[in-house]
Amino acid sequence: MSDNVVPMHSKSIEEDAQTAIDAMQELTNADMNLVNEIILSRMQSPVALIPELAGHLISSGGKRLRPMLTLAAAKLIGYEGKRHIGLATAVEFIHTATLLHDDVVDQSTLRRGKKTANLIWGNQPTVLVGDFLFSRAFELMVESDSLRVLKILSNTSAVITEGEVLQLTTANDLSTTEEKYLEVITAKTAVLFAAACEVTGVVSDQGTDVEAALSAYGKYLGIAFQLVDDALDYSAKQATMGKNVGDDFQEGKITLPVILAYRRGTDEEREFWKQTMQAVRQKEGDLDKALVILNSHGTLAATLDRARHYGEMAKDALAIFNDNPAKKAMLDIVDFCIARGY
Template sequence: MLAEERNPLKVLSLGSRNVAVIVNLETGRDKGSEDALDRLTHLVSGDLAQVNQLILQHMQSDVQLIPQLAGHIIAAGGKRLRPLLTLASARMCGYHGPRAAGLAACVEFIHTATLLHDDVVDESALRRGEASANVLWGNKASVLVGDFLFSRAFQLMVQDGSLRVLEILSGASAVIAEGEVLQLMTSNDTTTTEQAYLEVIKGKTAALFAAACEVGAVVADRPKVEQQALDTFGLNLGIAFQLIDDALDYSARQEALGKTVGDDFREGKITLPVILAYLRGDAEERGFWQRTLEKVEQDEADLRHAIQLMERHGTLKDTVNRAAHYGAIARDALGIFPDNAEKRALIDVVDFCIQRGF
């Protein structure tokens, strides 16, 4: 969809904090869902300002390189999607106290720490359109400042003082690390199954989404069934989010987001669009994937050919379809919660995540 085809419904949702705009016109999806994220941000704007303040405060250190490097990656922005999930989940559960902001900052610190380590492991040069920290300050600094932010995340959790919260977030951290190692092991293996790949993204992405949402119910002191519902919501939203990210890595729309197209391809990273193309391809095509992604022998024209193969077999489209499936599970998981502005905004965020892929 081109930008100029976008949505006339924008007006409907502007400033209408409590109106759930279900944008189901094909041409309306994209802009409507961007508004969804704005709407969510607006709903929790007071808490979010507090989160940003906590982030700034806790990334300080007498060791100057730490706030410099951390400030670069944290200021580089991003959508603060994970903290938003914590804040909105807590509010949806009726919690309006100060603990959600601390935990949201903690979640963002864990996320930022993993980004720093990911960029080292992936040898990435760009992060959100800017030179990545490993390029600017080197791999060593990125590893160590990542460790620092990770430790700060734990200090923030400890300050919160809830052992249940500590259990959820420390458990998520271990699962994230496991997912990253699993990804390293499946790297360059074109025979990776869809199931194995699902385990990777559950770890590297979805576990933190799940934890971010679940702690919202915990601080609100809601029953186990609601905690589990938010865990399910976050997990499936996270899977959907990552699948869309993987599809976008081969999509021209990626460039509009300030990201390089074909990073995963160049690193020989095996994601669902590739797994499906390999499974659906003939012997010659499999030879192509083995050469380019297992042996990582690539020339100029290979990325274009890879995208052509994906389009021929509809694997980008089907990756988005798979994402839509997990998105649907996420939406349904919120069914037990009474209708309110935050619930509607969270559901709209699911749509936002999926629709990035169209």
């Protein structure tokens, strides 16, 4: 690993982050056990490859943050029904399906420290199993007996796909603006965070103010989460999280650190980005040089600053709710998401 890779870590911050995720997991543990039961039952198929391939990703150690948010939102608003359990499962299936598709599109080889499904089984089975999980998610949406929930989650699935296609159109395009980048990450990441929270408000019948607040919380948290992810791609922490450092760079993926570096750079540096990201003509040592340029212009720090800004907006969205353990856990999980970058 390059000496230029940004370390981005602090023991105190990491300890606080671990406390936050532990509290969220404890809060949602009983409901998450029910979600896990549904995941296992709905993954089953007489076609053996389907549960085998889906299980490879689902069991690979993800924190299941999105369904946890659905469950935590129920605690926040005092919802005592059970419909949020199936919806949390639907959210996880949508997320897992998009990961399977993303890995094929990005030709990824590593996720959470394990070989990706497409590397093991090939692209065609991976895409089809992703489609299977989308279908299971739609079954669970229908079972919620809410047309509004069905509309929210089905629209979310469409927007995620639009975001992925939009990202393909901005790949290798150094004229991409920060506004266009935010549009991409809102579609591909933040809308699912928003929907995961909002659907609990819908089935609880507590009104549009509650639904809007939960949606805003999820949206801003999702934007912050993706901003941190994009900074982490150039961080030494990436390797400890089971991912390859510099994947975005090698794919010519235009994320905010590069957008800012291109804006702030010299003519010589801009030419470097054109060669490596636009033409994708890369040679040994180019990633190291990219890291030097990013650091010299402070673009990783600037990306994390923006993540903190959206994190504060997420916290502000919860202001209408009374203080309770769920609210504290949801506020603290914002800090957890941002602390991953340090």
